[in-house]
Amino acid sequence: MMGEVTPAVTVDGVDMVFNAGSENEVVALREIDVTVQRGEFVSLIGPSGCGKSTMLRVIGDLLQPTAGSVEVFGQAASSARQNRSYGMAFQSAGLFDWRKVAANIELPLEIGGWSKPDREARSREMLKLVRLEDFADHYPWQLSGGMQQRVAIARALSFQPDLLLMDEPFGALDEMTREYMQSELLRIYSELGTTVIFVTHSIPEAVYLSNRVVVLSPRPGRIHAVVDIDLGPPVESTDSAKADEIRERESFFEMTTQVRAALRSVEAGTPGRAGSPGVADG
Amino acid sequence: MRRALSVLGGIGTLIVLWEGYKAVGGLTGDQWPATPWGLPVPTDDLTMPHVIDIMRTLGRPVQRGRDEILAVFLFKAALSTFWKAALGFALGTVIGWSLAVLMLRSRLVERGLLPWINISQTVPLIALAPIVVTWGRTTFLSDSLSVALIATYLTFFPVAVNALRGLQSPRPADLELLRSYAATEREILMKLRLPASRPYLFPALKLAATLSVVGAIVGEISAGVRGGLGRAILEFASRYSTAPARLYAGVVGAALLGLAVFGLVSLVERSAGRGAGRSLAGEGT
Ligand SMILES: Nc1ncnc2c1ncn2[C@@H]1O[C@H](COP(=O)(O)OP(=O)(O)O)[C@@H](O)[C@H]1O
Ligand SMILES: [Mg+2]
Secondary structure (H helix, E strand, O other): OOOOOOOOOOEEEEEEEEEEOOOOEEEEEEEEEEEOOOOOOOEEEOOOOOOOOHHHHHHHOOOOEEEEEEEEOOEHHHHHHHOEEEEEEEEOOOOOOOOOHHHHHHHHHHHOOOOOHHHHHHHHHHHHHHOOHHHHHHHHHHHHHHHHHHHHHHHHHHOOOOOOEEEOOOOOOOHHHHHHHHHHHEEEEEEOOEEEEEOOOOOHHHHHOOOEEEEOOOOEEEEEEEOOOOOOOOOOOOOOHHHHHHHOOOHHHHHHHHHHHHHHHHOOOOOOOOOOEEEEEE | HHHHHHHHHHHHHHHHHHHHHHHHHHHHOEEOOOOEEEEEOOOOOOOOHHHHHHHHHOOEEEOOOOOOOHHHHHHHHHHHHHHHHHHHHHHHHHHHHHHHHHHHHHHHHHHHHHHHHHHHOOOOOHHHHHHHHHHHHHHOOHHHHHHHHHHHHHHHHHHHHHHHHHHHOOOOHHHHHHOOOOOOOOHHHHHHHHHHOOOHHHHHHHHHHHHHHHHHHHHHHHHHHOHHHHHHHHHHHHOOOOOOHHHHHHHHHHHHHHHHHHHHEEEEEHHHOEEEEEEOOOOOO
């Protein structure tokens, strides 16, 4: 595997300083090195304000890092954005009220210059993927929070971006909906095989979804520990209820305990578990 | 339908208040009942003609020897004023939007322009109107066009200010979303900022529509343009002491014209908003 395939994301020595030089200067990220392999699902976890969203924005070329570089599929982040490599989803679904559900999903396709028939075919396909076929002609405010979030995911995936960046997408949902959405996301992820970087507050969520969990420490935001997640053999079923079996496994508890320990040591200010925090190859 | 009823109800209430006040004043000799304090406005028929007299004047000829009754005369005058106001409204809306888009483009332009737009509205219309008309006469502009320009002057302001607010209303996350699709500035404007400004747009347009009528009437008066409500009101005012009801009829005509343009914009709003979103269906999530 070494060196042959270009990784999905290479973050190299990234610093992000807001309001540099002024008295409200914030060092949001310091010396961040991360490599995410193709097809990997990586979660970023850490206390609030430790720079998770900032890191996602830097990777998505919505912020220019103060130092260091970001490469996405072998190109600079800015070219990756121009080539529409990113699908994004945030905590608030961020659907446009004046567009029906189908039109919301077609938004990135319109900007990408797709023809109308192609757009319509794709939005139907995506609605099926997120199991909302019957809601194409609804307005977003007629949908529940979980349904809105599924539309947002459909929108983020509609143009088959190579990299999905998600910032606490299920943060505003109740626990039941949240677990359901996690299973759905995992199902979609394994169907499409995209690479995902996922910001979350929730330890079980990170463990359930990820191949790897990156634990950040605050002020300045650094990589504190990296926990590889191994939950045993995957559940060979597209039925999300069956996929929930994973949550009951012994390995699931072991992994959450490990991540929790890493987060505790962040709060306690002791060094993380991973030997060299920066090096995080898959 | 409910709208129309509530408008009629409002007019009915006004008539009842007017006549009621008049009746009270008539009984007490223009004093608050059972007090020594005088009423703020005397209630004699010169100051406050009866509603029925105002309506009767509407049915009488405008001038001795002419067939045209006042109602028809006022309707034609209102129509003439309407076209100037409409032109002013259209121009004002276009200019207002253009300014808003320009200000949106750069903070610097916004900083430079916004104070001037605000200051522009402190110049009294009565001072400005003759200047515009005089300028107009030295160039190719007809007086009617000058009047429309005066209406423009009043209308562009609410449109510019509210359009700017509307265009700036999208949340940062929405803007980032479009940027993540590598959308151009133009696409961001068309697909996000413009639709997002809709809730700000129509209140501004309604305000602008009524202001355009005010602007056109004041413009007509300053320019001495014939045929419009402004001129009619000016003439009726000069003969107020002999025929007060006619001036009131003119004022009612102007008010109805304002109401009509307001209603027109509301109609457009309805048809533009049919099925589209929150502003009609109430707040969602
Ligand atoms: N645009 C900005 N300007 C100034 N400071 C910012 C900005 N964005 C984030 N920050 C600061 O950077 C730090 C990290 O923020 P953020 O990445 O949002 O944290 P998280 O997502 O982990 O909660 C915080 O201290 C925050 O106040
Ligand atoms: Mg955040």
